[in-house]
Structure formats: structure tokens, C-alpha cells
Amino acid sequence: MAKVQVKMPEEFLLKLSRLGEKTDEIIPKVLESGGEIVLEKVMSNLKALVGSGTKEKSRSTGELVNSLGLSPAKVDRNGNFNVKVGFKEPRRNGESNAKIANIIEYGKSGQPPKPFLKPARSASRKACIDAMKKRFEQEVENL
Template identity: 30%
Template sequence: MKVTVKMAGLDGVLDVLHKLPAEVVSKRGGPVRAALRKGAAVIHRQAKENLIAATASAKSEEKRQNTGLLEKNLVITRGKKPIGSNGERYLVRVRRKAYPGRNGEAVTTRKTAALLEYGSSKQPPEPWLRPAFETQKQQALDTVETELHKSIERIVKRLAKTTGR
């Protein structure tokens, strides 16, 4: 599942960011990277809670055995730059890890997570990632904004001390 959030109408902000010192706009992402990571953490926490609840429920006749493998492999990763831009991207996803299935075939955590999220012809869907995003997207954006503001303030104070202003 892929959900992309685009922030539009920020042309003036982008112009200002291009004029900022290297401490703010660095190749490593600077405060933008750290702020986005914290925003992704908000969605990650909710996704983990939802995943635990979904794997704990027994909607089928046979009880599920929860090994905790999906929860352990739910991670936040820095993704590739969006096509055609120099932006930052963070993903909340399940790390690919193979484990033996019922018939001796290898099954991956991603396939299991997708089966749980979307269901199949034999299993109803029990969404856990999409609801986490929907319920926490505003909180994540607020976190990104707050953290970005704090980081830029710290950098401005540090630069003011070094330049003597």
C-alpha cells in the first residue's frame, strides 16, 4: 500500500529554504529529515497499536497464533527521493523477512501484512495501516511543522552566536 502526501502552495517557502545556510538545507536532509522522521513516528505508533489489535483478534474459527513477527518488522525507513524532485520521503512499512509457511513454502512478512490489510477470497480484510494514516495524518503534519520550527530556531540561535549578531 502506498499513500503519498504532497504539500502544495509552498513556493515562497521553498524560495526561502533555498536561501538558507547549509546547516539548514543539507544533503543529508537537515532539520527537514529529522522533522519528517518524527512525523512518521506518529503514524508508526498508531500502526503498531492497530497491528497488535488486528493480530490479536480471532475472527476466523481457528485461533491465530501471534508470534509478534509483524510487529517486530514494522519500521520507519527513509525512502528514495520522489521522482522529479529533491524532497525527502519516509515510509512506515513492514520489513521483508521470510519465514516457513504451512506447506513448507517461504512466506514473507510483507505478504502477510498485505493479506491482513486487504484480505483475500478466504479472509476478510482487517485494515491496520490505512486507518493509522487516516487517524494520525493531521497529528503527523503538526509534528513535522513543530519540529521543523524548533530545529530552525536552534540553528538560527547557533548561527547568531557564531557570527556575533
């Protein structure tokens, strides 16, 4: 059987040792900083798409855009931290914001799809990772 030995840089090991018990405080801050980047991109994509390219005058009330938000960081049943970009429910008329967003994203009969979530995810990936790295470094330096 093969044996592998990996030596980590001393600087990295020092940072890890400084984290200690503070990881549960740092991880939510790091994830929320990345989530804000994705939220901005999703919101700008959605604002650009709602009401554009329609045959009739737009009836948009802005309720879908205003319901878009970021959840606080929570631990799931597997012990992983998550933040989610999503919509507050329900709308004033009782409809589901998620349903309307799904129709815009994937289309329906007689309505072509206008993706805004998938492009936002891919476009903001690098900026999100960079923001999380930067926030992590700040938190480690503050210890």
C-alpha cells in the same frame, strides 16, 4: 494578463533566510518525527487486529508486528525526501511480510479484510503534521 503580488510576513522571511544551506539537514529530521507518529498508530492498529475475530485459536508469532519499522529519510529520483513505514523482509520461513500485511489489509477468499494501514494514515494525519511543524520550529530556532 493579471498580475499578483504576494507579500510574505517579515518573520517568515527571516526564518527562511536562517535556513540557508541547512535545509538538507533539517528536512530528514522533520520527516522522521512525523513518521514516528504514523508508525506508532500503524503498530497499535496491527497489534489490535492480529489474532482477533478468528474462528480458530490465533497462531500469531508477533513476527509481523516486530518487523514493522520506519526507513531513514532518503531522496528519491525526483529530488523529494521520503520516509516510509514498512516491513523488514523476509520472514524466518521465507514468506514475505508485505504479502501477509496485504492479506490482512485487503483480505482474501474466505478471509475478510481487516484494514490497519488506511485507518492509521487518516487517524494520524493531523498529529503527524503537528509533530513535523513543531520539529521544524525547533530546528529553525536552533539555527
